[in-house]
Amino acid sequence: MEKLYSVFFSPTDTTRGVLDFLVAGMQKAAEDVDLTSYQNKDLQKDFTAEDTVLIGVPSYAGRVPETFVQRFKENIKGNNTPAVIVITFGNRAYEDTLIELKDLAQANGFNVIAAAAVVTQHSIVPQFGAGRPDEQDKAELAEFAVQAKNKLASQNTAAITVSGNRPYKQAMASAMAPVLAEDKCIGCGTCVIACPTGAIDKSSFECEKAKCISCLRCIKVCPMNCRYVPEEILAKLKAHLAPLCASRKDNEFFI
Known part of the structure; x- marks a missing residue:
């Protein structure tokens, strides 16, 4: 190469x-x-x-x-x-x-x-x-x-x-836009820059749900840990995934 x-x-x-x-x-x-x-x-x-x-x-x-x-x-x-x-x-x-x-x-x-x-x-x-x-x-x-x-x-x-x-299987729309804890936000704008789809408003720092792809990048990069997925949504996802993710899955290789 x-x-x-x-x-x-x-x-x-x-x-x-x-x-x-x-x-x-x-x-x-x-x-x-x-x-x-x-x-x-x-x-x-x-x-x-x-x-x-x-x-x-x-x-x-x-x-x-x-x-x-x-x-x-x-x-x-x-x-x-x-x-x-x-x-x-x-x-x-x-x-x-x-x-x-x-x-x-x-x-x-x-x-x-x-x-x-x-x-x-x-x-x-x-x-x-x-x-x-x-x-x-x-x-x-x-x-x-x-x-x-x-x-x-x-x-x-x-x-x-x-x-x-x-x-391919039908693409499923996501409904897990992270929520902003305003009392923790310092307005640094890190999430605005990092968001892959430009979904976060540069003034209010709120996430536009229609643009959000639930990638959680804003949560990962926030220095103040002020973004999160609501617990009730996480609880439903955990319950749905638990039986599907219980066993160890294998990597697969094709060459």
Whole structure:
């Protein structure tokens, strides 16, 4: 590979962390193309057949985040560029996320030569998948990185088959816009800058529910911990996820 790039959408930095781990395993420095930021929504990047690109997203209810789909489809182009795609999911299921990401990448000129579905801590209910990726996960990821590197070195560009269904499952609208605790807010504006969809008003710091994708980035970056998901909403989500997330889910690799 001439150059290695890491293209990602990672509001809580979990997916980015997995990609960074794979980059280290491939033993080559990578240039980041971060599509998380609202400021980067129009970022354009073209790749050549000599480049290699890692493409990573979290699974949102079994689908690729629509925010990423829009930015990637319009602005990120390959030219028969080898790609390794990675999706992360919070110990529930990733359903059609991986096949949707593969289709999206191929439609934009990328040749997907390897793929991974990686279990991570759940972004909204962290008790599910707590501590993952753990040491066992990291060992599996390290082996996958070596396999992907060797496949690229052998110039084996054979296409792969991944799990998922077409048509994709119906995308589910989110209703978990974080609430602002005004008595704690110092008006620093960190959340305004960080929000991937520009959903937070720069004057009132309130979140516009219609734009919110429930990524919880504003909660993660707030220095005063003044944003939260209402407990009654969290309780319902926990009850729904408990039977689905009770058992340890496995990572899946395709190469």
